[in-house]
Amino acid sequence: MRVIFKNSYDNDINLFEDRVHLLKYAVLLLAALVMPWVISAFYVGELTSVLIWSLAGLGLMLIAGHTGQVSLGHAAFMAIGAFSHLALMLRGWPFVPALIASGVITGLAGALIARPLGRMSGIYLAIATLALSIIIEDVAIVATPITGGIAGLFAPPIEFFGLMIDRYGTPRAFYYLCLTVLIIVTLGYANLLRSPTGRSFLAVRDSEVSARALGVNVPRAKTVSFALSCAITGLAGALYAHQAQAVNYESFLVLISITLLLQVVVGGLGSMHGAFFGAFVVVLLPQTISMARSFINTNTPFNLGAYPGMDTAVFALIILLMIIYEPRGIYGIWIRLRTWLELFPLYRKGMFRRTRTYLKTERMR
Amino acid sequence: MDILQLLISGIANGCIYGLLALGFVLIYKATEAVNFAQGDMLMLGAFLGITVINSNYMDMPFLAGLIAAAVVMGIFGYLLDRLVLRGIFGQPQFAMVILTIALGFLLRFFAGVTWGYDPISLESPFAGRILELGGLTIPMVDAVIIVATVLLTTSLYFFFARTRLGVAMQACSQNQMAAYYMGIPVKRVNAIVWALSGVVAAIAGVLFAAKGAIEPSTGLIFGIKAFAAAVIGGLGSLPGALAGGLLVGVVEPFASRYLPSGFGPIAPYALMLMVLVLRPGGLFAQIKQKKV
Amino acid sequence: MSLLQVEGLSIHFGGVKAVDNISFTVEPGEVFTIVGPNGAGKSTIFNLISRLYEPTAGRIVFDGRDITRLPAHDIAGIGIARTFQNIELFDHSSVLQNLLIGRHSRRRTRWYEDMLFLPKVRRAEREDRRIVEEVIDFLELAAYRDKLIAGLPYGVRKLVEIARALSSEPKLILLDEPASGLSVEETIDMAWWIEDMQKDLGLTVLMVEHDMSLVSRVSTRVLAVAEGKALALGTSAEVQADPRVIEAYLGKQENHE
Numbered sequence: 062m063r064v065i066f067k068n069s070y071d072n073d074i075n076l077f078e079d080r081v082h083l084l085k086y087a088v089l090l091l092a093a094l095v096m097p098w099v100i101s102a103f104y105v106g107e108l109t110s111v112l113i114w115s116l117a118g119l120g121l122m123l124i125a126g127h128t129g130q131v132s133l134g135h136a137a138f139m140a141i142g143a144f145s146h147l148a149l150m151l152r153g154w155p156f157v158p159a160l161i162a163s164g165v166i167t168g169l170a171g172a173l174i175a176r177p178l179g180r181m182s183g184i185y186l187a188i189a190t191l192a193l194s195i196i197i198e199d200v201a202i203v204a205t206p207i208t209g210g211i212a213g214l215f216a217p218p219i220e221f222f223g224l225m226i227d228r229y230g231t232p233r234a235f236y237y238l239c240l241t242v243l244i245i246v247t248l249g250y251a252n253l254l255r256s257p258t259g260r261s262f263l264a265v266r267d268s269e270v271s272a273r274a275l276g277v278n279v280p281r282a283k284t285v286s287f288a289l290s291c292a293i294t295g296l297a298g299a300l301y302a303h304q305a306q307a308v309n310y311e312s313f314l315v316l317i318s319i320t321l322l323l324q325v326v327v328g329g330l331g332s333m334h335g336a337f338f339g340a341f342v343v344v345l346l347p348q349t350i351s352m353a354r355s356f357i358n359t360n361t362p363f364n365l366g367a368y369p370g371m372d373t374a375v376f377a378l379i380i381l382l383m384i385i386y387e388p389r390g391i392y393g394i395w396i397r398l399r400t401w402l403e404l405f406p407l408y409r410k411g412m413f414r415r416t417r418t419y420l421k422t423e424r425m426r
Numbered sequence: 427m428d429i430l431q432l433l434i435s436g437i438a439n440g441c442i443y444g445l446l447a448l449g450f451v452l453i454y455k456a457t458e459a460v461n462f463a464q465g466d467m468l469m470l471g472a473f474l475g476i477t478v479i480n481s482n483y484m485d486m487p488f489l490a491g492l493i494a495a496a497v498v499m500g501i502f503g504y505l506l507d508r509l510v511l512r513g514i515f516g517q518p519q520f521a522m523v524i525l526t527i528a529l530g531f532l533l534r535f536f537a538g539v540t541w542g543y544d545p546i547s548l549e550s551p552f553a554g555r556i557l558e559l560g561g562l563t564i565p566m567v568d569a570v571i572i573v574a575t576v577l578l579t580t581s582l583y584f585f586f587a588r589t590r591l592g593v594a595m596q597a598c599s600q601n602q603m604a605a606y607y608m609g610i611p612v613k614r615v616n617a618i619v620w621a622l623s624g625v626v627a628a629i630a631g632v633l634f635a636a637k638g639a640i641e642p643s644t645g646l647i648f649g650i651k652a653f654a655a656a657v658i659g660g661l662g663s664l665p666g667a668l669a670g671g672l673l674v675g676v677v678e679p680f681a682s683r684y685l686p687s688g689f690g691p692i693a694p695y696a697l698m699l700m701v702l703v704l705r706p707g708g709l710f711a712q713i714k715q716k717k718v
Numbered sequence: 719m720s721l722l723q724v725e726g727l728s729i730h731f732g733g734v735k736a737v738d739n740i741s742f743t744v745e746p747g748e749v750f751t752i753v754g755p756n757g758a759g760k761s762t763i764f765n766l767i768s769r770l771y772e773p774t775a776g777r778i779v780f781d782g783r784d785i786t787r788l789p790a791h792d793i794a795g796i797g798i799a800r801t802f803q804n805i806e807l808f809d810h811s812s813v814l815q816n817l818l819i820g821r822h823s824r825r826r827t828r829w830y831e832d833m834l835f836l837p838k839v840r841r842a843e844r845e846d847r848r849i850v851e852e853v854i855d856f857l858e859l860a861a862y863r864d865k866l867i868a869g870l871p872y873g874v875r876k877l878v879e880i881a882r883a884l885s886s887e888p889k890l891i892l893l894d895e896p897a898s899g900l901s902v903e904e905t906i907d908m909a910w911w912i913e914d915m916q917k918d919l920g921l922t923v924l925m926v927e928h929d930m931s932l933v934s935r936v937s938t939r940v941l942a943v944a945e946g947k948a949l950a951l952g953t954s955a956e957v958q959a960d961p962r963v964i965e966a967y968l969g970k971q972e973n974h975e
Contacts, residue, residue, distance in 0.1 A: 070847040073814070074840060131520060177703040183519060184460050188657050189702050191650060192695035203688040249833045256832035256839055257818075257825040257846075264819045267808035274768050274802075275886065276794035276823025285829050315650070319527060326524050331810065369543070370535050377531030384525045385513040 076251055093240060097233040105232040106304075110344045112239040113300045118325050118336030119243075119250055120294030125322065126331040127259065128286040129266030131183070134190030135294050136317035137197035142167045142295025143302040143312070147214040148207045156219045156226075160242075160299050167295025168288045175287035179280050194318040201310035213309020216302050228304055239300050246293055250333060253289075262286050323380050329392025338391040342379070347372035430562060432679045438568035438637070440675020441575035445630035446652035447659065447667035448579070449623035454661050455599035456619040459511075459522035463530040464627060465649015469642060470533055471499045471628030472548070472635035473541050480549050488551050488636075495628040503624025507617040515613070530646065537642040545639035548632065567637045574633060578626070579668060586664075595619060599662075654698040660708025669710070673697070719782065721746045721890055721922050727766060727776035728946075736762045738946040739776070744890070748938035749916055749923040753930075753957070755967055759946040760926040761803055764892050767924075768793050768800050781889065794823035799883035800892035803926075805875050807867045813878050814863050817853060820885030821846040853884045856919070857911065873904045880911065884919075891915065893925040897932045905932055912936045930958065942966070 065072070065079050077083035097105045121135045146163035150156065174193070181189055201208045208214065219226040219238070226234040253259040261282045264272035269279055302308045320343065328339025350372050354365050368374075387393045401408045446468055453461045461467075472495075477483045479491035486494075510529075514521050547553075552566035586592040597605040598615050606612045634640065634648075655674040659666025674694045682690030701709060720743035729737045737759045744750045752760045765771045767778055769790040778786050780796060788796070799820075808816050824846070827839045854860055857877055862870060867878065876896060883891050896912070897905040909932050915921045916936075927933050933940060934954040942949040942957050944966035950957045957963055 070844050071840075073847070074843050131523070180706050181702055184523070184661070185657065185702060185706060187523065188650075188653055189699055192654060192698055195647075195650065195695050196692045196699075199688055199692045252835040252839075253829070253833050256835065256843065257822060257827060258829040258832040260815065260819045261822055263811055263815070264808055264822070267810060268806040270770065271802060271806035271808075272819075272822075273770065273790045274794060274800050274806075275820055275882070276791050277819075278789075278791040289829075289833075316646075323524065323527065368535070368539055370538055373531050374535035377528040377535070380528035381510070381525060381532070384521050384528070385510070388514075388517065388521055 074255065076248075076255070090244075094237075097236050102232050105236050106228070107344060107348065109228070109232070109236045109239050109304060111340045112236070112243050113297055113304055114321075114324065114340035114344055115337045116239075116243050116246060116300065117294050117297035117321055118328065118340050119246060119333065120290045120292070120297060121321055122325050122330070122333065122336045123250065123253075123262070123293065124286050124290035126325060126335065127254070127266060128262040128283065128290075130179075130283060130287065131187045131322070132190040132290075132318075133187045133322055134192070134194035134197075134315075134318050135290075135321050136313040136315065137190075137194040138167050138171060138291040138294040139298030139301060139317070140197050140201060140308075140313035141170050141291075142298030143308050144201065144208045144214065145295070146299035147216060147302050147308065150217050151214065156221060160296065163299040164292045164296045167298070168292030170295075171291025172284055172288035175284040176280065178287070179283040191315065191318065194313075194315045198310050198314060201313070209309065211309065213307055213312070214302075215307045216305075219303060228306060235303065239304075242296060242300060246296065247333070250293075254333070258282075258285065320376075323376070327376075327380055327383055327390050329390030329395075331389075332392045334395065335390055335392045338395070342391070343376070346376055346379075350375055432683060433676060434562070434564055434568055436676035436679045437672060438565075438571045438675070439678065440655075440672035441571050442630050442634045442637075442671070443652045443655045443674050444668040444671025445575060445578065445626055445633075446649065447656035447671045448582070448664060449626045449630075450653060450656040451659075451661060451664055451667040452619055452623045452626070454656075455664075456595055457522075457616050458519055458602075460519070460526070460653075460661075461623070462523060462526040462649065462653075463533060463645075464526075464623070465645035465647075465652060466530040466533040466537075467499060467503070467624055467627040467645070468631040468634065468648060469537060469640060469645030470502070471495045471624075471631030472640045472644075473537055473546075473631075474498050474628065475632035475635055476541075476546055476548050476640070480546070491548075492629065492632050495632050496625045499624035499628035499631075500621045501624075503627075504617050504621035506624075507620040511616075511620070512613065530649070534642045534645065541642070543641060545641045546635075547639045548635035550636035553636065571633045571637065574629070575668075578629060582626075582664070591615075591618065651694055654694050657708055658698050658701045660710035663708070663710040666708060666710030670708075720744060721781060722767070722924065723777075723779040724763075724767070725777040725779070727763070727778065728774045729762060729766060729771055730774045735946045737766065737773075740943065740946070740948050741776075742941050742948070742951065744922060744924055745938075746889075746922055747916065747920060749912060749925065749936050751925045751927055751933050751937040751940045751954075752943060753927065753933060753940055754943040754949075757945075758943045758966075760943060761894055762946075763943075764800065764894050764924075764926060767892065768798065794886050794888070797887075797889035798892065799886045799888035799890075801876075801879045801883055801894055801896065803894040803898065805872075805879055807875060807879055807882070809868045810866065812864050812866055813854075813859060813870075813881075814850065816867060816878060816882050817850040817885045818846055820882035821850065823886050849887065850885050853881050856884070856914070857881045873900055873907075876900065876904075876908070877911070884915070888921070890922045890924060893923060893927075895926055895928065897927060897929040905929055908932065909935050930954075934958075 067073065072078055077086065096108060100108070117135065117139060121132060125131045142163045145166045146159050149159040149162055154162070178186055178189055202211055224234065225231070226238055228235045261272065261277045264275065264277050265279055265282050273279055305312060324339035324343045325335055327342050328337065329335030358364050383390060446464055449464050450461060453459055474495040475491040478486050478494045479488055511522070511525070514525060550567065552570055555566040557564040557566055557569050586596055594605070594610045594615055597608065597610055598612055602612055651674060652671065655670035656667045657670070658673060659668070659670030674697070677693050677697055678690070681693030685693065722744040724743070725741050727737055727740045728735065740763065752763060754760050762771065766773050769785070769788055773786065777784060780798060783796065785793070785796065808819060826842055831839055854863060857880065859877065859881055862874060862878070867875060870878065880893070880896070897908050900908060912923060913936055916923055937954050939951065940954045940957040941951045942960065942963045949962045949966055950960040
């Protein structure tokens with residue numbers, strides 16, 4: 062077990078508490094940079110999907126995991142991001158300004174609806190955002206000039222300082238593009254969390270009344286958090302449009318909203334790591350299942366039919382077991398595993414026992 | 427006449443939404459949990475009814491199918507609480523939301539594997555038959571749905587007002603801890619509430635399948651719409667749920683008829699958002715500030 | 719000049735007069751305690767002063783400024799901090815994080831500056847940290863600095879909540895039943911902390927408390943309330959001897975048959 066000797070307040074303020082910590086993330090970054098040269102083009106595409114869904118997950122994590130406002134409608138903001146980005150690019154905007162603008166537009170849209178939504182709490186907010194997601198599906202059909210109606214929009218190729226980036230033509234370049242956006246957002250997110258703004262979000266999550274008494278303007282904090290969350294998700298939507306090459310009203314169904322929430326839950330609500338872990342599960346699970354199935358079909362006497370929706374069902378089963386046995390998600394398992402390794406052989410079984418809250422009613426009466 | 431016709435069809439639809447919303451509210455009041463799989467329980471109940479009634483399956487009378495579906499879904503609800511949900515008793519509300527969403531996925535998958543993904547209708551004795559009532563032509567199905575809803579809600583009302591178990595459930599919904607101290611077996615009451623809401627969902631499902639076709643994914647959107655109805659009524663109120671259901675049921679056909687195309691399907695959600703913004707607790711709720 | 723003046727303060731919930739025309743003043747440097755039976759409206763007075771409730775009538779003046787209509791989130795900024803009867807800490811954060819949130823009313827950076835973590839944010843963080851460490855020293859919480867709230871014993875949580883209030887550098891601190899749920903030893907410790915806050919930090923304390931041993935030990939003045947009305951004001955001994963107060967607690971003599 063490592064013990065860190067702190068000799069300055071900066072130990073706690075810095076993003077990385079010591080060199081070892083920094084080194085770990087440097088290795089991780091290096092691995093992410095080298096990866097596309099090691100794996101096949103198909104898996105580069107899958108990995109790019111992981112990056113994009115991590116980005117979307119980060120967006121949802123900010124509002125749901127760190128501000129405690131559960132949104133069941135974040136696909137709506139992916140849609141706003143994707144459509145505004147493509148609409149701008151098709152009107153001749155270059156990629157980078159269009160991407161930034163799509164983030165800003167989605168953020169503003171989020172800020173606009175955050176006020177009325179901010180008055181709701183818990184389950185009411187979840188259902189209101191769910192309704193929003195359903196409404197956006199229809200708006201995507203009706204608002205033809207921006208969204209291309211039922212046919213949708215095709216993503217133009219990205220021109221980046223004379224370099225043409227295309228998901229199929231140059232998968233590695235597109236991968237690095239997504240990685241860059243993800244890293245920038247991740248750093249901004251981490252900065253928020255170690256500063257007063259992030260702490261005010263946590264305060265709103267854990268106790269609104271004491272947040273107010275401590276000087277947090279709760280409606281404002283919710284609005285800022287919601288807007289930033291939407292902006293991040295909007296960026297993910299814009300990148301997703303390029304990844305999918307074409308988007309229409311069916312690209313951002315309400316099921317995507319629900320899956321996105323399940324993603325951050327399975328990854329671990331309330332930690333940035335969770336968004337990444339969750340994205341790996343969501344993107345790589347279908348692939349893993351089909352590989353497992355063909356393995357069973359060829360190597361055992363059993364023959365599993367190809368049930369449609371099998372991957373969603375397995376995903377749902379994982380969620381079910383996770384909620385019952387480890388509500389903190391994969392991040393919780395990761396923390397336990399790490400502690401076990403660090404303390405070996407001193408780990409005790411009850412170290413992470415959860416305290417249950419029988420009395421804390423969420424019904425406000 | 428046209429308007430009256432639309433109204434009656436809307437009320438019949440609204441009755442089903444109302445019944446489903448009733449299931450939401452039952453569970454919410456008793457356990458503070460929101461069951462996102464309620465629509466899928468309706469779907470499952472409908473398929474069970476079809477299995478018992480339709481001629482290519484068991485070919486039994488309508489009433490037998492209704493009762494069988496209600497009993498099976500009641501047992502399902504009870505076992506669900508005993509075997510799965512009790513594992514997270516005492517955890518925040520949010521855990522239950524996620525759990526029931528996942529459960530909905532599993533139920534949909536199960537239904538798809540068992541009954542296929544093509545829409546199936548229930549062969550009811552009143553399919554295609556019409557009631558003539560002073561110039562109005564009411565489909566027999568609609569009349570049956572409305573009558574069944576009235577009967578079911580009246581019996582539920584007497585159950586809550588008059589029976590020991592009903593009063594115990596009311597006590598639990600007011601204050602779980604106090605009910606527990608007064609000797610009410612809270613956990614058992616919870617299980618029975620889940621059973622009851624399974625029964626209500628099954629009845630709503632069979633009635634719905636008699637009116638229109640059902641497929642595994644019907645439950646999702648249907649459930650969300652009924653949830654909207656429950657929220658419009660205020661999640662804590664049983665009459666509110668029914669009223670909200672009727673409102674949603676009536677608004678839908680009128681919006682599709684009189685609003686520009688594309689706005690019809692979103693009318694119930696727009697209505698719900700409006701109610702939530704203007705009265706965050708729903709039309710019938712009395713939200714109070716948290717005490718500190 | 720008085721630090722806090724409450725004039726004719728009333729709040730009605732429906733037909734219930736939870737607080738009915740109550741007036742008092744709190745002088746700088748004193749420990750002013752409100753006592754009364756359950757449901758007398760003591761916590762409601764606190765919630766009115768911290769602006770969580772909207773008064774039906776009356777005026778609250780703090781430090782020469784009328785705060786009757788000030789938004790609740792500006793109360794900490796003008797120098798009023800509070801604790802809660804049923805501990806409202808941020809359970810999933812460490813003690814240090816909780817105290818740093820206590821500094822929120824003194825923040826000088828905006829969200830976009832935070833997101834870029836500009837040098838001024840780092841400077842502000844260091845300054846906040848320095849003050850929080852002083853509070854940790856003062857209340858001897860160093861052993862718990864990096865512990866999560868969820869795992870702390872009840873008595874320590876009570877203290878952390880006071881520490882969080884102190885982190886905002888208040889002039890007036892409102893303590894809502896600081897000794898409730900504490901053991902006899904912990905209550906004696908709490909009396910020491912309150913005396914230290916008053917004498918060493920020069921704080922003014924407004925307190926609601928049931929434990930009369932604590933009340934008589936630390937209070938400069940005591941106000942007794944019952945059914946939303948003020949009954950008696952004076953030293954702890956005077957108030958305890960007041961026949962109206964005894965009646966409010968025990969009921970009229972002839973009612974005991």
